[in-house]
Amino acid sequence: MNRSYRFSSFLVLLFLAGNIHLHAQDMVLVVDRCKALDQNSPIHNIWVDDENIKWVANSQGLFKVLAIDLVQRVSIPSGKTSLLDIRGGNAKVEWNDAEMQNIVGASTITCGSYDAKSKTVWLGTLDRGAFQLSIDPLRIVQQFNMDNKRLTSNQINDIFIQGNGKVWIATNDGMLTGSGDKWSLEER
Numbered sequence: 001m002n003r004s005y006r007f008s009s010f011l012v013l014l015f016l017a018g019n020i021h022l023h024a025q026d027m028v029l030v031v032d033r034c035k036a037l038d039q040n041s042p043i044h045n046i047w048v049d050d051e052n053i054k055w056v057a058n059s060q061g062l063f064k065v066l067a068i069d070l071v072q073r074v075s076i077p078s079g080k081t082s083l084l085d086i087r088g089g090n091a092k093v094e095w096n097d098a099e100m101q102n103i104v105g106a107s108t109i110t111c112g113s114y115d116a117k118s119k120t121v122w123l124g125t126l127d128r129g130a131f132q133l134s135i136d137p138l139r140i141v142q143q144f145n146m147d148n149k150r151l152t153s154n155q156i157n158d159i160f161i162q163g164n165g166k167v168w169i170a171t172n173d174g175m176l177t178g179s180g181d182k183w184s185l186e187e188r
Contacts, residue, residue: 047089057085121135144176
């Protein structure tokens with residue numbers, strides 16, 4: 001009796017799994033675009049925060065997307081930049097533009113990411129490498145470039161920080177990964 005019960009349970013599970021698979025094949029995926037944002041404006045960054053609010057930066061500014069047809073423009077004070085306005089930006093962090101220019105010079109900031117573990121911001125530039133910065137006060141923690149680290153290029157395309165603190169720095173000629181004093185070139 002125990003054996004037949006297990007066999008019948010197996011058959012029921014097999015039937016349900018097959019039925020779910022068949023229904024999954026029938027599902028039609030639909031992409032809904034946010035109609036409240038200009039469809040012709042290129043998007044620079046998208047971030048979803050812990051409260052499931054979508055933050056979208058495009059060439060017209062920074063927006064909170066609350067629904068498919070409802071967005072709020074986020075006001076950023078004159079002379080300030082938000083990390084959410086930059087590719088990879090993942091936190092509501094702002095800094096003074098003049099102070100930042102004193103640190104990175106006239107180089108264009110290409111990407112950025114907030115490291116919650118160390119409470120620092122990582123910024124990539126077009127030609128000066130990567131910077132790890134404290135925000136309050138704004139100062140350099142460390143700079144990564146071809147002269148002082150294993151970077152194969154000073155053009156930083158992306159920076160990603162894992163939850164364990166490992167940092168991935170993508171250049172146009174390779175990828176550097178690591179944390180603390182342990183860094184290695186992963187790809188060239």
